[in-house]
Amino acid sequence: MQLAVVGTGYVGLVAGAGFADFGNDVACVDVSAAKIEMLKRGEVPIYEPGLDVLIAKNTRDGRLRFSTDVAGAIRDAEIVFIAVGTPQADDGSADLSAVEAVGETIGKNLNNFKVIATKSTVPVGTADRLRQIIGANATQPFAVASNPEFLKEGDAVNDFMKPDRVIIGSDDPKAREILRHLYNPFVRASDRIQLMDARSAELTKYAANALLASRISFMNDLAVLAEKLGADIELVRKGVGADPRIGTKFLFAGPGFGGSCFPKDLSAILYTAGSVGHDLEIVRATERINARQKRLLASKVSAHFDGALKGKTIAVWGLAFKPQTDDIREAPALTLIDALLEAGATVQAHDPQAMPNVRAIYGSRILLSDGMYGAAEGADALVVVTEWHEYRRPDFHRLKRILSAPTLFDGRNIWEPDELRGMGFVYTGIGRK
Numbered sequence: 001m002q003l004a005v006v007g008t009g010y011v012g013l014v015a016g017a018g019f020a021d022f023g024n025d026v027a028c029v030d031v032s033a034a035k036i037e038m039l040k041r042g043e044v045p046i047y048e049p050g051l052d053v054l055i056a057k058n059t060r061d062g063r064l065r066f067s068t069d070v071a072g073a074i075r076d077a078e079i080v081f082i083a084v085g086t087p088q089a090d091d092g093s094a095d096l097s098a099v100e101a102v103g104e105t106i107g108k109n110l111n112n113f114k115v116i117a118t119k120s121t122v123p124v125g126t127a128d129r130l131r132q133i134i135g136a137n138a139t140q141p142f143a144v145a146s147n148p149e150f151l152k153e154g155d156a157v158n159d160f161m162k163p164d165r166v167i168i169g170s171d172d173p174k175a176r177e178i179l180r181h182l183y184n185p186f187v188r189a190s191d192r193i194q195l196m197d198a199r200s201a202e203l204t205k206y207a208a209n210a211l212l213a214s215r216i217s218f219m220n221d222l223a224v225l226a227e228k229l230g231a232d233i234e235l236v237r238k239g240v241g242a243d244p245r246i247g248t249k250f251l252f253a254g255p256g257f258g259g260s261c262f263p264k265d266l267s268a269i270l271y272t273a274g275s276v277g278h279d280l281e282i283v284r285a286t287e288r289i290n291a292r293q294k295r296l297l298a299s300k301v302s303a304h305f306d307g308a309l310k311g312k313t314i315a316v317w318g319l320a321f322k323p324q325t326d327d328i329r330e331a332p333a334l335t336l337i338d339a340l341l342e343a344g345a346t347v348q349a350h351d352p353q354a355m356p357n358v359r360a361i362y363g364s365r366i367l368l369s370d371g372m373y374g375a376a377e378g379a380d381a382l383v384v385v386t387e388w389h390e391y392r393r394p395d396f397h398r399l400k401r402i403l404s405a406p407t408l409f410d411g412r413n414i415w416e417p418d419e420l421r422g423m424g425f426v427y428t429g430i431g432r433k
């Protein structure tokens with residue numbers, strides 16, 4: 001099938017390359033000439049495991065191409081996927097200006113019947129709004145569909161190629177059939193494709209993210225309680241997760257959730273709920289707890305030094321909001337670094353992928369080290385914020401030698417407190433004795 005994917009960010013690139021890999025002819029288009037130039041040169045603007053190989057293969061085989069010609073790609077396509085950003089607006093709602101701009105371009109370039117499928121996370125009612133915008137200019141029939149994306153960064157290619165479910169939200173039977181046909185090769189069982197109306201599909205996306213985020217905040221809140229009561233949140237996590245009704249995933253206490261999606265999507269669903277006079281109290285609490293949790297590591301470090309961080313050097317391992325990505329949007333490490341700098345500390349940091357993005361924000365205000373041990377050299381404490389593989393089993397003997405004080409803050413509970421205390425470290429985790 002002939003597809004246009006508008007927006008070449010995490011979602012658009014993964015979806016475009018994934019669709020091409022199943023034999024479709026895909027044009028990935030973006031308004032950012034810089035991104036498209038990079039992609040044309042064979043460079044991938046983001047770090048996402050496996051994506052470079054997928055893009056290279058499908059570009060070479062002629063099924064995937066990149067362009068800034070949004071209108072041309074729309075005219076050539078049977079299905080247009082909208083995968084542009086929907087960032088948080090000042091009032092907390094989702095900023096739909098990019099989605100609406102694409103809708104206008106589609107309306108003006110509708111040369112035959114097309115399905116317009118929204119992959120961006122958009123508030124309930126956006127499909128209706130798009131239908132109006134496109135219809136205002138259209139001279140040809142078209143159908144809109146909500147096709148929310150559930151991939152997670154760091155494992156995006158895998159999530160996209162083997163989805164748990166594909167949600168197709170449209171009242172138009174032709175659109176449902178065309179999208180079902182497109183997705184059939186991706187799903188192992190046909191019941192993984194769920195057909196529904198557009199509003200339910202749009203709400204499903206926010207419901208999934210809000211539910212996942214609330215699990216994390218619940219565990220982070222319990223972690224605070226565990227510490228106060230002398231219990232260990234890691235044992236509690238394993239205990240509750242053994243119940244299949246609860247499940248083991250997304251129960252990890254940590255420095256608070258970040259990323260480009262949970263924070264903005266919680267805010268957007270609260271705004272939507274408010275607009276119809278409903279207060280989603282659990283979502284509000286999820287946000288509040290997360291804001292508190294993101295400040296927790298900084299307050300633990302500060303408490304350790306009795307509030308006297310001026311002149312201290314703090315090493316930070318892990319800057320991306322999660323491992324296997326270079327994305328630092330809303331990353332808890334940034335909240336920590338801001339607080340440390342504010343308190344007068346020197347920060348030495350390392351991340352396997354995110355350092356260029358961090359450098360673009362902080363410049364010379366923090367020291368970024370090419371090696372993880374380089375970042376720890378001479379520091380008064382080491383804080384691990386993101387659980388990259390290489391931080392899980394470091395050479396603790398070496399760390400003890402190079403740190404100026406053997407002080408560890410484990411923001412992800414990846415280390416063994418007893419073992420480290422036995423080695424003479426001062427160990428502090430999240431929600432542990």
Ligand SMILES: NC(=O)C1=CN([C@@H]2O[C@H](COP(=O)(O)OP(=O)(O)OC[C@H]3O[C@@H](n4cnc5c(N)ncnc54)[C@H](O)[C@@H]3O)[C@@H](O)[C@H]2O)C=CC1
Pocket residue numbers: 006007008009010011012029030031032035070083084085086098099101102119120121122149150151152153260261
């Ligand atoms: N990042 C993720 O893991 C996931 C994101 N989503 C949703 O997908 C959407 C996109 O997210 P990301 O890919 O992370 O965003 P992103 O910010 O990485 O990429 C968005 C792209 O859209 C382009 N763009 C903006 N306006 C445009 C226009 N008028 N015409 C053409 N291109 C335009 C931008 O230049 C940028 O390259 C958001 O709604 C997000 O909530 C959904 C699931 C997962």
Ligand SMILES: O=C(O)[C@H]1O[C@H](OP(=O)(O)OP(=O)(O)OC[C@H]2O[C@@H](n3ccc(=O)[nH]c3=O)[C@H](O)[C@@H]2O)[C@H](O)[C@@H](O)[C@@H]1O
Pocket residue numbers: 121149150151152153154209212216249250251252253254255256257258259260261262321322
């Ligand atoms: O809508 C989106 O954009 C995506 O948002 C999340 O994906 P993502 O933000 O890429 O990453 P997650 O793995 O969900 O992690 C989000 C944050 O929660 C934190 N987290 C996750 C799990 C956990 O147990 N504890 C925890 O603190 C992570 O460290 C990270 O900061 C969802 O998992 C995806 O399904 C969804 O498509």
